[in-house]
Amino acid sequence: MKKIVLLMLAIAGFAFAADEAVVNETLKAYSVVAAGIGLGLAALGGAIGMGNTAAATIAGTARNPGLGGKLMTTMFIALAMIEAQVIYALVIAMIALYANPFLG
Secondary structure: OHHHHHHHHHHHHHHHHOOHHHHHHHHHHHHHHHHHHHHHHHHHHHHHHHHHHHHHHHHHHHHOHHHHHHHHHHHHHHHHHHHHHHHHHHHHHHHHHHOOOOOO
């Protein structure tokens, strides 16, 4: 992994020394890679969080069935908050892809 990062940094150094067209294309390519990795990590984290939330709600309902309604309400609020974080990552990825402030 370190080799890949160092290789990308080395390529970026040559790209910034090149003309503006090459720099723009390199930044676009890196933006696509960053958006893909960022969305993948956000989706992975959101899925893990949602799974843990659902498992805890099921376990709580199994222990005390009388609280099932309150636990479900709390679970849906937590799921909405987790999903909002994934949507924020999507918005940032769209900004990086279509309205990149680093492109001239």
